[in-house]
Amino acid sequence: MQSTLFHRAAVGLTSLMISGMTFASDWTERSNLDLRPGVTAVSQEIQDLHTTVLWIVTVIGLLVFGLIVFSMIRHRRAKNPNPATFHEHVLLEVLWTVIPFVILIAMAVPATRVLVKLDDTAESELTVKVTGYRWKWSYEYLTYEDDNDIGVSFFSNLATPPEQYNNPVLAGGLFPYGTAKDRVGQEAPEKDHNYQLEVDNKLVIPSGQKVRFLVTSDDVIHSFWVPDFGGKKDAIPGFVNETWALVPEGKEGTYYGQCAELCGKNHAFMPIAVEVVTQAEFRDWIAEEKEKAASGPDLTPFSGLDQAMEEGEQVYASACALCHGANGEGGIGLPFAGTDFATKSEYLNEHIDVLVNGRAAMPAFKAQLTPRQIAAVVTYERNAFGNDTGDLIQPADVNDHE
Amino acid sequence: MSTAAATHDDHHDHHHAPTGLKRWLFSTNHKDIGTLYLWFSFAMFLVGGFMAMVIRAELLEPGMQFVDPEFFNQMTTVHGLVMVFGAVMPATVGLANWMIPLMIGAPDMALPRMNNWSFWILPFAFGILIFAVLMSAFGAGNPSAPNFGWTFYAPLSTKYGPASTDLFILSVHMMGISSIMGAINVVVTVFNMRAPGMTLMKMPLFVWTWLITAFLLIAVIPVLAGAVTMMLTDRHFGTSFFDAAGGGDPVLFQHVFWFFGHPEVYIMILPSFGIVSAIIPAFARKPLFGYASMVYATASIALLSFVVWAHHMFTVGMPLAGTLFFMYMTMLISVPTGVKVFNWVATMWRGSLTFELPMKWAIAFVILFTCGGLSGLMLAITPVDFQYHDTYFVVAHFHYVLVTGAIFSIFAAAYYWLPKWSGVMPSKLLGELHFWNSLISANLLFFPMHFVGLAGMPRRYADYALQFADYNFWISIGGFWFGLSQVIFLIVAIRCAMKKGEPAPAKPWEGAEGLEWEVPSPAPFHTFDTPPVIK
Ligand code: HEM
Numbered sequence: 001m002q003s004t005l006f007h008r009a010a011v012g013l014t015s016l017m018i019s020g021m022t023f024a025s026d027w028t029e030r031s032n033l034d035l036r037p038g039v040t041a042v043s044q045e046i047q048d049l050h051t052t053v054l055w056i057v058t059v060i061g062l063l064v065f066g067l068i069v070f071s072m073i074r075h076r077r078a079k080n081p082n083p084a085t086f087h088e089h090v091l092l093e094v095l096w097t098v099i100p101f102v103i104l105i106a107m108a109v110p111a112t113r114v115l116v117k118l119d120d121t122a123e124s125e126l127t128v129k130v131t132g133y134r135w136k137w138s139y140e141y142l143t144y145e146d147d148n149d150i151g152v153s154f155f156s157n158l159a160t161p162p163e164q165y166n167n168p169v170l171a172g173g174l175f176p177y178g179t180a181k182d183r184v185g186q187e188a189p190e191k192d193h194n195y196q197l198e199v200d201n202k203l204v205i206p207s208g209q210k211v212r213f214l215v216t217s218d219d220v221i222h223s224f225w226v227p228d229f230g231g232k233k234d235a236i237p238g239f240v241n242e243t244w245a246l247v248p249e250g251k252e253g254t255y256y257g258q259c260a261e262l263c264g265k266n267h268a269f270m271p272i273a274v275e276v277v278t279q280a281e282f283r284d285w286i287a288e289e290k291e292k293a294a295s296g297p298d299l300t301p302f303s304g305l306d307q308a309m310e311e312g313e314q315v316y317a318s319a320c321a322l323c324h325g326a327n328g329e330g331g332i333g334l335p336f337a338g339t340d341f342a343t344k345s346e347y348l349n350e351h352i353d354v355l356v357n358g359r360a361a362m363p364a365f366k367a368q369l370t371p372r373q374i375a376a377v378v379t380y381e382r383n384a385f386g387n388d389t390g391d392l393i394q395p396a397d398v399n400d401h402e
Numbered sequence: 403m404s405t406a407a408a409t410h411d412d413h414h415d416h417h418h419a420p421t422g423l424k425r426w427l428f429s430t431n432h433k434d435i436g437t438l439y440l441w442f443s444f445a446m447f448l449v450g451g452f453m454a455m456v457i458r459a460e461l462l463e464p465g466m467q468f469v470d471p472e473f474f475n476q477m478t479t480v481h482g483l484v485m486v487f488g489a490v491m492p493a494t495v496g497l498a499n500w501m502i503p504l505m506i507g508a509p510d511m512a513l514p515r516m517n518n519w520s521f522w523i524l525p526f527a528f529g530i531l532i533f534a535v536l537m538s539a540f541g542a543g544n545p546s547a548p549n550f551g552w553t554f555y556a557p558l559s560t561k562y563g564p565a566s567t568d569l570f571i572l573s574v575h576m577m578g579i580s581s582i583m584g585a586i587n588v589v590v591t592v593f594n595m596r597a598p599g600m601t602l603m604k605m606p607l608f609v610w611t612w613l614i615t616a617f618l619l620i621a622v623i624p625v626l627a628g629a630v631t632m633m634l635t636d637r638h639f640g641t642s643f644f645d646a647a648g649g650g651d652p653v654l655f656q657h658v659f660w661f662f663g664h665p666e667v668y669i670m671i672l673p674s675f676g677i678v679s680a681i682i683p684a685f686a687r688k689p690l691f692g693y694a695s696m697v698y699a700t701a702s703i704a705l706l707s708f709v710v711w712a713h714h715m716f717t718v719g720m721p722l723a724g725t726l727f728f729m730y731m732t733m734l735i736s737v738p739t740g741v742k743v744f745n746w747v748a749t750m751w752r753g754s755l756t757f758e759l760p761m762k763w764a765i766a767f768v769i770l771f772t773c774g775g776l777s778g779l780m781l782a783i784t785p786v787d788f789q790y791h792d793t794y795f796v797v798a799h800f801h802y803v804l805v806t807g808a809i810f811s812i813f814a815a816a817y818y819w820l821p822k823w824s825g826v827m828p829s830k831l832l833g834e835l836h837f838w839n840s841l842i843s844a845n846l847l848f849f850p851m852h853f854v855g856l857a858g859m860p861r862r863y864a865d866y867a868l869q870f871a872d873y874n875f876w877i878s879i880g881g882f883w884f885g886l887s888q889v890i891f892l893i894v895a896i897r898c899a900m901k902k903g904e905p906a907p908a909k910p911w912e913g914a915e916g917l918e919w920e921v922p923s924p925a926p927f928h929t930f931d932t933p934p935v936i937k
């Protein structure tokens with residue numbers, strides 16, 4: 001298709017259409033009009049196909065609409081008081097069945113070729129298991145080159161702070177849901193450039209090597225989509241889907257994406273950020289991560305309540321606030337502000353337990369957070385939002401917890 | 403076509419027609435039931451429209467300003483359900499009730515008592531659904547209304563569904579029963595009640611498209627009922643149809659749903675094809691081009707609609723062979739769709755066109771529906787659909803075919819037949835205002851959705867990244883404008899119901915053809931007690 005006359009014409013026309021319009025090179029640029037070419041060979045082929053098809057339908061559309069408008073002008077009663085009476089024409093009817101059919105075949109051929117190519121996940125150098133959770137992603141590095149025992153995995157959460165998106169203008173009345181009620185009517189802080197796209201831990205992959213993603217889900221269906229890599233793949237609980245990307249060398253950088261299948265309340269709040277680095281950088285990074293993973297959890301005690309509170313506040317914002325409210329007021333999850341659960345000492349052990357092992361709708365955080373993070377956030381929940389138990393939980397307390 | 407039997411039985415009206423509440427509650431008259439359906443669907447259109455206003459208000463600017471993301475999901479879900487099952491479908495059933503007996507010279511629908519029941523189930527079905535929303539909106543701490551999208555994919559709707567999911571299941575079952583009964587009624591009426599001489603190939607195209615729609619309904623509504631029943635047993639009786647942990651498969655749900663869902667989209671559009679095929683010849687003063695090919699095209703669309711369902715599921719990870727099959731079939735379905743459009747254009751060609759309100763809506767339909775069909779063709783190209791899927795590009799596509807398609811054609815039908823229904827001409831001034839405001843605002847509302855979709859904005863998002871902000875602002879403005887414009891039609895309809903306006907002659911449109919124009923306006927309570935003679 002690359003060399004056909006039609007394709008060249010299509011590309012020429014497109015550049016004509018967009019000349020004078022500056023094309024954004026970065027996914028976060030505003031007001032992008034068209035499908036992005038992306039960075040992989042596949043995403044570019046998809047874009048070419050899109051351009052071709054867009055031109056075909058534009059031409060068909062203009063032809064049909066042109067005829068309609070022509071007829072509206074020339075065949076209006078004032079001009080044409082005596083209507084014709086024909087109501088069939090075999091040749092015409094055969095032609096407008098056959099010609100579209102031929103155009104369709106012309107589109108089906110390149111589409112089939114790209115599809116076959118996309119389907120080929122063989123010979124990848126890095127395999128990453130991508131798991132969708134409500135509402136975050138986890139990345140587990142399975143194999144890299146000859147290394148089959150990497151053991152590196154982490155979770156990736158939205159990093160945009162809730163103050164930037166919780167800006168209720170009303171509370172009560174018809175829509176009693178206004179989150180963060182104490183922020184009602186307050187001025188919204190300025191939004192970051194990567195608002196709703198930035199994450200705490202990026203997925204890191206090397207350039208110039210084929211990366212295979214094994215996509216699955218822990219709860220409902222999500223969809224893993226980085227537009228610049230071309231296409232999305234659904235993450236389905238109990239099943240593993242495959243997809244792949246090969247970002248060419250020289251295209252290192254950060255690429256953003258978002259969950260593309262409705263997965264519940266915070267569907268819009270679980271972005272994907274992929275950092276593409278050179279192979280040398282990737283080797284260093286993975287070695288470092290392996291070392292961290294091998295050395296076991298960090299059980300250094302907190303120096304004091306302040307340190308734990310500070311770390312706990314960050315963990316709370318990224319892991320808990322979505323369900324329990326930015327101010328511990330509750331939501332899908334229970335409230336903490338002033339509740340027995342978060343203030344009475346007899347619940348302390350249960351509090352740790354629910355975080356470690358989960359309960360009902362509350363997921364187990366054992367795999368997602370380190371003992372240090374769990375200790376910090378339990379400390380935080382018991383000493384923030386007006387609670388002040390003074391409880392200081394140490395990483396070792398959590399690590400010992402079954 | 404002409405009829406010898408003018409309605410000689412006007413004088414029966416007064417002692418036959420009951421009055422007051424009873425007239426409507428116990429009605430077995432196809433005209434009254436048609437009227438009920440039409441008012442009901444318009445009410446649902448306003449309810450669903452209100453929910454769309456909530457959605458667009460939230461999306462006016464980035465950030466969460468009005469509702470919680472949870473309530474946002476309830477709005478998108480119930481908006482979709484109400485519009486599909488409450489606005490578009492009952493409107494076409496209302497038109498079928500009113501027009502099919504008049505068009506084929508029958509005194510009434512074949513099964514009038516069932517007709518009554520199939521209507522009166524609907525207010526209860528939607529009452530249940532809307533009750534769930536009100537409960538959720540007005541009581542903090544109450545369970546959510548259905549929040550899993552109108553496509554209610556498992557396990558979001560099964561294991562993770564809110565308590566109100568069971569209300570939803572009941573409500574969908576009721577809607578389904580209503581649809582099936584309505585469909586059976588159409589089939590039986592068309593096959594048994596045609597006036598002598600009204601052969602199948604003489605029937606107006608509206609009757610043909612509705613007959614085929616009725617077969618589609620009978621074929622796929624039980625599949626929908628199956629899907630919600632499996633959900634129910636998964637939720638409460640320990641089965642695992644859609645749960646991998648118990649040996650089931652969440653993707654099975656999507657196959658079952660779309661096996662219903664794709665024919666469903668044609669259920670919503672085929673009657674529109676019939677409407678437009680009645681209106682364009684009337685105002686072109688020229689017979690419909692390619693009547694027979696229209697019938698065959700409709701039938702082939704209906705048949706093909708059973709083998710394209712997985713084009714909604716290209717990203718679930720189907721085998722290559724399956725993906726290719728569904729891609730080719732989906733591309734194929736655009737051929738008969740194209741034939742229809744070409745036929746309408748050829749009907750206009752060298753006609754003697756005038757542009758009264760019904761014609762305006764019908765031409766807008768042809769152009770804008772074609773836009774939706776063309777974006778459908780783009781979506782059919784699977785590798786590119788991997789990018790388009792679940793973005794606003796899809797939202798743009800189906801709003802072009804459903805709003806500027808199905809709903810515009812329903813407005814065309816309303817302006818065309820209101821004189822027959824009410825006996826007065828709809829206000830020209832208000833009608834023009836309604837048309838132009840709707841036309842411009844609908845495009846402001848839906849066209850930029852193509853752009854945000856291509857730029858990468860996923861659908862069903864309560865909040866979005868900053869690069870989508872400009873377009874979303876204008877989309878919301880278009881949305882409010884379109885919503886407000888519909889209030890104009892409410893006034894038009896109320897004025898007609900109150901008989902305010904110029905009295906309508908039996909045949910208000912000079913070029914119109916068909917038996918419905920042979921009875922007086924408003925059509926008397928009983929028509930064609932003696933079958934007309936078809937020449
Ligand atoms: C030329 C004919 C058409 C073709 C080739 C076509 C193709 C498609 C494809 C491939 C999709 C799936 C897109 C995706 O989710 O990635 C789709 C979605 C959809 N189409 Fe069409 N379509 C056509 C006409 C229609 C018509 C006539 C209607 C209804 C009146 C319709 C209503 C819909 C709806 C409602 C959806 C979205 C459903 C959802 O996911 O919520 N389409 N179409």
Ligand SMILES: [Cu+2]
Pocket residue numbers: 663664667710711713714
């Ligand atoms: Cu479909």
